[in-house]
Amino acid sequence: MSFCQRYLAPNSWALKPSPSSLAPPEYQRWTNEDMDPVPPNRRTWSTRNYITYWISDAANAPTWQCASSMIAIGLSWRESLAAVAIAHVIIAAVMVLNGTIGARLHVAFPLLNRSSFGFWFSYFSVLSRIILAMFWFGVQTYTGSECTYQMIKAIWPSTGRIPNRLPESANITTVGMMCYVIFWLIQFPLLLVSPQRIKYLFTVKAVIVPLAFIIMLVWAMVRAPPRVSLGPQKSTVAGSDLRWAWLSAMNSALGIYATVAVNIPDFTRYAKTERAQYVQLAVIPIAFTLVAFCGIAVTSAGQVLFNETLWDPTKFIDRAWGVNNRAAAFFASFSxxxxxxxxxxxANSLSAANDMMVLNPKWINIRRGQIICALIGGWVVCPWEILSEAQGFLSFMSGYTVFLGPFAGIMITDVSFDLFSVPLGTTSQIHYSTGLFIDVRWTSRRCTIHEGGIDIGMGLTGAP
Structure with missing residues (x-):
């Protein structure tokens, strides 16, 4: 077989059906092995893993930026912290409720989504989730590229003097684009680690990153004590403007992990027991509120020290240590x-990959989905435009919760009324679950999820 026949022919890229797939042969085009219920030997996530996962996920730049950018639009630090705390109490409740069905049935979000929205309409919610994950992938990649710039400049200060060849309207410099490429290349191979093994990265991150955040917080409080930085700090808006600004800020905080709240079954499907994921109800609001406080306190200290609202942590690192303490700048940027x-x-690559599988399981598995996300999310999206100003950042985060809230609400309602336990072989377009709720399937092809397995259309299967 020639090279072209083996690697360039379209059929050579089709996924071979796994013999362990639960779907009947006539339905293989609707599923693949990665969409099967997780077998018992791969259910490896315990309560401790969910704790370290959320501590590691809370400790990230968007959480820091969201809280501190609220100060930039005129809220006080108390109002900003309250918005973050309340938002994540809501998110935590949604996570646990929506994650329960994944932990119980061990199947991914796209399959559960089919059961809630019907086979064809589920593509709308899946596509919406994919697009948002790709946008967030670009935002996180750009944030990582800014950290890469600070690390390179800490080693070679002359990096800061590289002339810019791009126009001002590009909202990114030549050296910024160079660092973006470097970070993308470093990140790419790490995206391909299997979900079962990636938990170890979360454990390492849960130790290193919060420690770095605490060190930055202590430094800021020593240089600008809270009575000086936080004490006098008040909101610069009042009346109805203040109320709308606060609601917008809370909605923006909701938007940070609204995407994961929808597809949390992609992670709870790996839970050892259904109870293992209940800890999210406590750890999410605590972890995110503490990280938000770090961002608020450090940003407020920056206002005192530099007379500037440095809501972007990389800009704070540059101003605080970029010249006088390059080692501190390097390690803070590395974190x-x-x-x-x-x-x-x-939250982005793995989630998008799980969603893309449902679009065409014959051609896309988790690894290929992650590659597609890295290419489109990394290069088609222009995250430097989104992050160019605080108001634009908040608008970006708050805008798409309009779609994600209803998606999660419908799935939670289905769980609450036991609509995932449709009897095998049911073909009626309208079925009754408890006598209190009617679930209408707006499509002739239906997918139902139950504890015995997956029913796609008229294909009846079993699961261990």
């Missing part, structure tokens, strides 16, 4: 870069 990689893998 944010590690945070960006970890979050990109868990």
């Amino acid at each position: 944010f870069a590690l945070a960006s990689i970890g979050t990109n893998i868990s």
Whole structure:
């Protein structure tokens, strides 16, 4: 067989059906091995893994930026912290409720989505989730590239003097684009680590990144004590403007992990037991509020020290240590870069890959989906445009919760009314679950999920 026949012919890229796939042969085009229920030997996530996962995911630049950018639009630090805390209490409740069905049935979000929205309409919610994950992938990659710039400049200060050949309207410099390429290349092979093994990266990140954040917080409080930086700090808006600004800020905080709240079954499907994921209800609001406080306190200290609202942590690092303490600048930037990689893998790349599988399981598995996300999310999206100003960043995060909230709400309602336990072989377009709720399937092809396996259309299967 020639090279072209083996690697360039379209059929050579088709995935070979796995003999362990649960779907009947006539339905193989709708599924593949990665979409099967997770077998018992691969259910490896314990309560400790979910704790370290959320501590590591909370410690990232967007959480820091979201809270500190609220100060930039006029809220006080107390109002900003309250917005973050309340938002993540809501998110935590949604995570646990939506994650329960994944931990119980061990199947991915796209399959559960088919059961809630019907076979064909589920593609709309899946596509929406894919697009948002790709946008966030670009944002995290750009944040990581800024950290890469600070690390390179800490080693070679002359990097800061490289002339810019790009126009001002590009909102990125020549050296910025160079660092973006470097970070993307470093990040790419790490995206391909299997979900079962990636938990070890979260454990490492859960130790290194929060420690770096605490060190930055202590430094800021020593240089600008809270009575000086936080004490006098008040909101610069009042009346209805203040109320709308606060609601917008809370909605923006909701937007940070609204995507994961929808597809959390992609992670809870690996839980050893259903109870293992319940710890999210406590760890999410605590971890995210503490990281938000670090961002708020350090940003407020920056206002006192530099007379500037440095809501972007990389800009704060540059102003604080870029010249006088290059070692501190390097390690602080490294921690944010590690945070960006970890979050990109868990919340963006892996989530987008799980969703893309459902679009065409014959051609896309988890690894190929991650590659597609890295290419489109990394290069088609222009994250430097989104992050160019605080208001634009908040608008980006708050805008798409309009779609994700209803998606999660419908799935949670289905769980609450036991609509995932449709009897095998049911073909009616309208079925009754408890007598209190009617679930209408707006499509002739239906997918139902139950504890025995997956029913696609008229294909009846079993699961261990």
